[in-house]
Amino acid sequence: MTTSRERALGSDAVRIEGLAKVSGTARYSAEHTPPGCLYAWPVPATVARGRIASFDTAAALAEPGAVAVLTHENAPRISDPEDAILGVLRDDRVPHRGWIVAVAVAETLEAARATADAVRVSYVAEDHDVVLTADHPGLYSPEMANGGHPGTRERGDFDTVYAAAPVTVDVTYSMDPMHNHPMEPHAAVAHWHDGRLTVYDSSQGSSTVRDALAALFALDPAHVTVISEHVGGGFGSKGTPRPQPVLAAMAARHVGRPVKLVLHRSQLPAVVGHRPPTIQRVRFGADRDGVISALAHEMVSYTSTVKEFVEQAATPARTMYTSPHSRTVHRVTALDVPTPSWMRAPGEASGMYALESAMDELALAAGVDPVELRVRNEPSHEPDSGRAYSSRHLVECLREGARRFGWGDRDPRAGLRKEGRFLVGSGVAAASYPVLISPSTAEARADADGGFLVRVNATDIGTGARTVLAQIGADALQAPLERVRIEIGDSDLPRAPLAGGSSGTGSWGWSVDKACRALRARIDAAGGTVPPEGLSASGDTTEEVGAGTEFARHAYGAHFAEVQVDTDTAEIRVRRMLAVFAAGRILNPRTARSQFIGAMTMGLGMALMEGATIDPVAGDFAERDLASYHVPAHADVRSMEAYWIEEDDRHLNPMGSKGIGEIGMVGSAAAIGNAVRHATGVRLREVPMRPDKLL
Ligand code: MOS
Numbered sequence: 001m002t003t004s005r006e007r008a009l010g011s012d013a014v015r016i017e018g019l020a021k022v023s024g025t026a027r028y029s030a031e032h033t034p035p036g037c038l039y040a041w042p043v044p045a046t047v048a049r050g051r052i053a054s055f056d057t058a059a060a061l062a063e064p065g066a067v068a069v070l071t072h073e074n075a076p077r078i079s080d081p082e083d084a085i086l087g088v089l090r091d092d093r094v095p096h097r098g099w100i101v102a103v104a105v106a107e108t109l110e111a112a113r114a115t116a117d118a119v120r121v122s123y124v125a126e127d128h129d130v131v132l133t134a135d136h137p138g139l140y141s142p143e144m145a146n147g148g149h150p151g152t153r154e155r156g157d158f159d160t161v162y163a164a165a166p167v168t169v170d171v172t173y174s175m176d177p178m179h180n181h182p183m184e185p186h187a188a189v190a191h192w193h194d195g196r197l198t199v200y201d202s203s204q205g206s207s208t209v210r211d212a213l214a215a216l217f218a219l220d221p222a223h224v225t226v227i228s229e230h231v232g233g234g235f236g237s238k239g240t241p242r243p244q245p246v247l248a249a250m251a252a253r254h255v256g257r258p259v260k261l262v263l264h265r266s267q268l269p270a271v272v273g274h275r276p277p278t279i280q281r282v283r284f285g286a287d288r289d290g291v292i293s294a295l296a297h298e299m300v301s302y303t304s305t306v307k308e309f310v311e312q313a314a315t316p317a318r319t320m321y322t323s324p325h326s327r328t329v330h331r332v333t334a335l336d337v338p339t340p341s342w343m344r345a346p347g348e349a350s351g352m353y354a355l356e357s358a359m360d361e362l363a364l365a366a367g368v369d370p371v372e373l374r375v376r377n378e379p380s381h382e383p384d385s386g387r388a389y390s391s392r393h394l395v396e397c398l399r400e401g402a403r404r405f406g407w408g409d410r411d412p413r414a415g416l417r418k419e420g421r422f423l424v425g426s427g428v429a430a431a432s433y434p435v436l437i438s439p440s441t442a443e444a445r446a447d448a449d450g451g452f453l454v455r456v457n458a459t460d461i462g463t464g465a466r467t468v469l470a471q472i473g474a475d476a477l478q479a480p481l482e483r484v485r486i487e488i489g490d491s492d493l494p495r496a497p498l499a500g501g502s503s504g505t506g507s508w509g510w511s512v513d514k515a516c517r518a519l520r521a522r523i524d525a526a527g528g529t530v531p532p533e534g535l536s537a538s539g540d541t542t543e544e545v546g547a548g549t550e551f552a553r554h555a556y557g558a559h560f561a562e563v564q565v566d567t568d569t570a571e572i573r574v575r576r577m578l579a580v581f582a583a584g585r586i587l588n589p590r591t592a593r594s595q596f597i598g599a600m601t602m603g604l605g606m607a608l609m610e611g612a613t614i615d616p617v618a619g620d621f622a623e624r625d626l627a628s629y630h631v632p633a634h635a636d637v638r639s640m641e642a643y644w645i646e647e648d649d650r651h652l653n654p655m656g657s658k659g660i661g662e663i664g665m666v667g668s669a670a671a672i673g674n675a676v677r678h679a680t681g682v683r684l685r686e687v688p689m690r691p692d693k694l695l
Contacts (some may be wrong), residue, residue, distance in 0.1 A: 008474035009655065012590035016486065017230065017460070022098055026230045026304045029200040030187035030262045037189065039109045040069055040251045040261040041116035043102035044270060045094040047595040048128035048619025049336040052101055056120035057248035060104060063118055065111030068255050076253045078216040078246065082390065083555035084307040085339050086212060088243045089250060094123065095306045096130075096338050097620035098270020100243060105251050105259060128336040130619045132302045134172075134279045137501065138333035139300060145312035145330045146346055147501075153318060157324030165285025169362045173282070173354040175687045176611030177621070179629055180274040180343050184232025186272055190248035191258040196223045201245040203228040204238040205498025207457050210491035212241040213249060222397045229468040231461040232500075235602075236342030237272040238461070239500040242406040244271075248457065266624040269612065271301045273341025274621075276301045276311050280354035285325075290366035290373045295323035297355060303332045304339035311340065312347030316432055316666075317355055318384035319554060321377040326384070336619060340499065344602055345662035348433055349669075353606070353687060356429035356670035369406060370428050370674065371558075382552035383509060390551035390651035393582035394430055397645060401428070401580040404643065405560040414681040422564040424575070425679025428504050428671035431557030431581070433663035435506070435652060439542040444519040444622065446530045452477055454486045454516065457493040458508040463661060464591030465504055471588060471657060472509045476516030494538065502555075502659025507545070513654045514539025548651035555583035555658040559600070559671035565679045570691035573674055574604055576639040577668065584647050584658035596642035596664040603668025605632045607646040611688040 045052075057069040062563035088100055090403040104115035109607035116625045129138075142151040162168065189200040197219060203209045214221040228246070244261050252259040255666065263271060278301045285294035303309050314328040343349075365369040375395050381388055402408065409424055411417070417424040442456035454473040460466045466486055474481040487493055497507050517687035518537035523530060562576040577600050586592045602610075609630035613620045623629035642664065649656055669687055676694075686695055 006471060008471045009587055011471065011588065011590055012469050013471055013481055014590065015464050016470060028184055028230050028232055029189060029202040029228065030260060032189045032200045034189065034258040037258040037260050038107060039112040039257060040248060040259050040345065041104045041112035041245065042100040042267060043116045043119050043121065044267060045097055045099045045101045046084045047094055047123045047125040048097040048130060050094050050123045050125040052094065053122040053124050055102065057348065060115045060118035063106065063115045065107035067107065067393040069115065069119055070104040070251055070254055071101065076250050079218060081216060083240060086216065086243060086246050088209060088239060088246055092581045094516045096270065096304060096336050096355060098267065098338055100247065102253055103247050104257055120298065128619045130335050130614050131616050132277055132333065132335065134300050136333045139252060139264055139331045141329065141331050142242050142308060142310045145310040145315065147312050149312045149315045150307060151330045153297060153328045155384065156170040158294050158296050158325045158327040161325040162283060162285035163675050164349045164497045165286050165293055167286040167290065167366050169284040169358055169365050171282055171358050172279060173357055173685045173686060174279045175350060175353065176279060176613065177277045178274065178343055178606065178610045179269050180235040180237035180611055181268060181629060182233030182235060182237060182632065185263050186238065186242050186244045187262040188245040188248040189258060189260045192252055197249055198225045199245045199249060200227045202238055202425065204231065204234045204459050204461055204500055206459065206489065206491045207495045208498055209245055213245060216246060217249060224352045226491040228459050231438065231459060234461045235344045236346060236500060239342050239498050240323065242272050247318050251357045261401060265626065267623045269624050270338040272616050273339060275343035275350065276340035278311060278350050279608040280313055282354050282358035284358065284362045286362060286366055288366065290368040290376055291364060292321055292323050292377050294325040295321065296327040297351065298329040300331050302335045302337055304337050305334050306339045309340045313351035313354065315347050316351045319382050319552065319665065320355065322379045322430060323383050324681065326504060337614065344599065345433060345665045346664040348662065349606065352431065352667045353669045356641055356667045357673050360427065360479055360674040369412065371402050374398055374430055379488050385552055387550065387552040390553045390577045391649035392556060393645050393647060394556040397556055397582050399579040400643065400645060401558040401560050401578060403594065407560065414678050419565050423567060423679040424562065425563050426560065426562045427671045427674025427678055428669035429559050429674060431667035433555050433659060433666055434504055435553035435555065435658045436501040436503040437545045438494040438503055438507045439545050439651065440507045440511035441494040441538065442508065442538045443494050443536060443538045444515040445534055445536040446519055446523055447534045448530045448532045450483060452484045454484060454512055455493045456488060456489055456508050456512055457496040458488040458504060459499040461499045463499065463595060464588060465499065468505055468588050468591060469508055471513050472512050473516045477520050502661040502663065506657055506659060509655050510544065510653045510692065511539040514541060551651045552666055553651065555581065555663045556658065557581040557663050557667065561671040561675045563672060563675040563679055565676060565694065570694040572608055572689055574672055578641045579664065581642065581644045581663060583644060583660045583663060584645050584649050584652055585656035585659055586644055586646065592660050595660045597640050599662060599664025600640055600642065600668050601632050601637055604636065604667045604672065607669035607672035607687055607689060609688050
């Protein structure tokens, strides 16, 4: 039998669910309406800190179609949540503005909204503090940053070496809070029936949501089903269970009918997490050739009073460049703000913005070309851990990107390239994202008619996961792709981790590969034929996924950007973005390219548009819709190219892949900022780089 490795895996297969999506037959969570379904609308707190004194629900319950108003006084009791953001309708505390204090339930969506609007809540407001400053008195050094990274790391003697260095850079970058804003808002439909709970939830991982609901409602997990069949984006905001399935399940239990709860977009910023603002100081001590001897990256950010979340922005500095003497520090203060959380490449996206912008400043200070500077600081081993890299092709990405972009023709002097009223410039930045992996389980079945079924509770949040997993299955089964059916997005399927940390394909795919190889062996043992009752096999990678962790494993990339700056209006436009990535084996070039350019577009948004402001008086975000929170539109995205270098890395997983979901965003904002400086001679140390900051 010929191997189908060349056929299925690595081919540019089109999305299995593509037709269903573009023809409107793919159903998202909110599109499920069980018979008798009611609608719920949350009531957000209007004070930034305090206690609920009382509710007046008389007018609300008099609204046509009103069925109930749930508050902490009458809602079904839930257990102590493992994640404090799920502790809704439990007590009278208001930890931040926008915290959900009540839920209205009614016969229609419109009636639910009117009912919610008519709920009167009296608060005992307390003084609040929502303003992050670099010297906030509440700042402390947490033990851990997000992802289990140590809060602080010291290597060598930074202070002494920095003080003696012939070339130094000491710069501080800041960024505003950013919101995930997936196209599909968070939504849940909950249905209690026959002692069981079924929930359609817009989630990046329904096994986790199932476990959370089972714990909160004291149910056997086997009696809870959470379905996330199609998900319209998440970017981390759906990576952990969010309040909507909890509230929908509470409401459904209270009224004895199914309940649908869709968060309004204006409610997302306070409820589903956000990238917290950061103030990042980067210091380099280097020799006259730009080789770094001392590196300090110190971040200040906030968390909420609900739970601690620490954006791990200083962690890339631990792995990127030669740095014999290093200090990397995270400090946070707990403010009365909505709880920050994961937003695409948490830590790397924010941290590499500062680090890669500062590298550009070091290149200038040392008089070294920015591409060459990065090549000179290429480490032989991962600086912080001392581990060897499983594969690292950053230099190749930089060289290949420079060649494709035409970097060699660039005059390094700033502010010289004028085209009419535009100043034009170009910039470069590196990208890096760790290889993360989690245990997963999968099942594969062969039918006598020659068809195969692969089952795994993966989630396709728009990435093409379904398709790539079918390709992995077909490859392992040595079967044509069209013979392989795949079921994902249901917690009754074999347990699997979330779509997050760019780990989905590696984690799920490994278990699919294992199950399908086992099934192939069974078919071969049966003489190559499948008996009438079929054959099946399962794969659990709990034992395997630790392999390879003796190596430092990261994907790398290099971003190149060309910008024009309008000398009349200071408007910045990105003319070209080009990136080259090294991310192991690319399993599907079509979906991979889509991931890369999607993330690069988010980087463009981060650089130029995306940023929220917290109103210090009201205590909540001022921008709560897509009219005020700007993301790139088609006209903002001109030429965008993504390329990759194929890596043959045997220390990853059977497919040889690294994650590709997040790396496209990492460093892209820095490349744009560096291009703005090249165009204008002005260094902006803040994103988003709106015209008012450049004028
Ligand atoms: Mo991503 S922020 O890990 O969903």
